[in-house]
Amino acid sequence: MQLTLAGRRALITGGSRGLGLATAHAMAGAGARVVLIGRDQAALDAAAASIPSSTPVRADIATAEGCEHAFRAAESALGGIDILVNNAGTSKRGPFTAISDAEWQADLDLKLFAAIRLARLAWPGMAERRYGRIINVLNTGAKAPPPTGAPTAVSRAAGLALTKILAGEGAPLGINVNALLVGKIDSDQWVRRHAADPGGQSYEEWMEEAGQSIPMRRMGRAEEFAAMALALASQPGDYVTGTAINVDGGASPVT
Incomplete structure (x- = not known):
C-alpha cells in the first residue's frame, strides 16, 4: 500500500531533531507540506534545508504566547493545519523529593499544556473541514510509570488521558486523536x-x-517510529482513534 498525504498540511513540534525530524521526513515524503517548530534556529534551518516542502518556525511552545505564535505562523504558511504532531519534550526524571515546583511546572508546560493549547488552536479548523489527525508523542511511562519516573511519567500519563478525551470529542467531527508511546529509540x-x-x-x-x-x-530507529506516525496520519489510520500504541520493541510490561 502506498501511503499518501498529498494535499495535507502538518505542524510538528520538536521538528528540528530526532523523532520529530524523522516524522517530518516521512510525512513530507508522502506528499504533505510541513511546518517544523523548535527553539534552536540553527537546527531548524538545517532541518528545513533537508526537507524542501517544509517551513521552519522558531517558537517556545512552553508558553501560551509561543503556542499562539507557532500555530499562527504555521497556519499562515500552509493555509490551515490538518495534522498536528505534539512531539516536543524532554525526559526529565529523578527522585520525587528532589523535584522542585519549578521543575514540575516546566515539565507540564512543555509536555502537557503545549499539547492542550495547540490542539485547542487547531480544533476549529479541523472540525470545520471534518478532517483532522492529532498524534501525541508520549513514552511508555505513561502506562507503566517507573520509580523515579517523575515528572515526565506524570505529564505523559496526563497526555494519555488528554488523548482519550479528545478522541471521544473528535470522533463525530472527523478528528482522530491517538498517542504513540516511545521506548528506547535512537534519537x-x-x-x-x-x-x-x-x-x-x-x-x-x-x-x-x-x-x-x-x-x-x-x-529502535527513528524511521520506524516515523512510519507509525505516518500510518496514523494517512488512510490506514482512518478508523483508528483513542489508541495508545507502544513503539518500544516489546519492552513495556503494559500493552
Whole structure:
C-alpha cells in the first residue's frame, strides 16, 4: 500500500531533531507540506534545508504566547493545519523529593499544556473541514510509570488521558486523536546521554549494550517510529482513534 498525504498540511513540534525530524521526513515524503517548530534556529534551518516542502518556525511552545505564535505562523504558511504532531519534550526524571515546583511546572508546560493549547488552536479548523489527525508523542511511562519516573511519567500519563478525551470529542467531527508511546529509540536524546557517560564506549557500542534489555535485543530507529506516525496520519489510520500504541520493541510490561 502506498501511503499518501498529498494535499495535507502538518505542524510538528520538536521538528528540528530526532523523532520529530524523522516524522517530518516521512510525512513530507508522502506528499504533505510541513511546518517544523523548535527553539534552536540553527537546527531548524538545517532541518528545513533537508526537507524542501517544509517551513521552519522558531517558537517556545512552553508558553501560551509561543503556542499562539507557532500555530499562527504555521497556519499562515500552509493555509490551515490538518495534522498536528505534539512531539516536543524532554525526559526529565529523578527522585520525587528532589523535584522542585519549578521543575514540575516546566515539565507540564512543555509536555502537557503545549499539547492542550495547540490542539485547542487547531480544533476549529479541523472540525470545520471534518478532517483532522492529532498524534501525541508520549513514552511508555505513561502506562507503566517507573520509580523515579517523575515528572515526565506524570505529564505523559496526563497526555494519555488528554488523548482519550479528545478522541471521544473528535470522533463525530472527523478528528482522530491517538498517542504513540516511545521506548528506547535512537534519537538526539540518546546522543546526549552517551556524551554524559564517562564509560569511554563508542556510541555504537553503548547503544548496542543499551538495547540488550529490550526483547528485540536492539534499540529502535527513528524511521520506524516515523512510519507509525505516518500510518496514523494517512488512510490506514482512518478508523483508528483513542489508541495508545507502544513503539518500544516489546519492552513495556503494559500493552
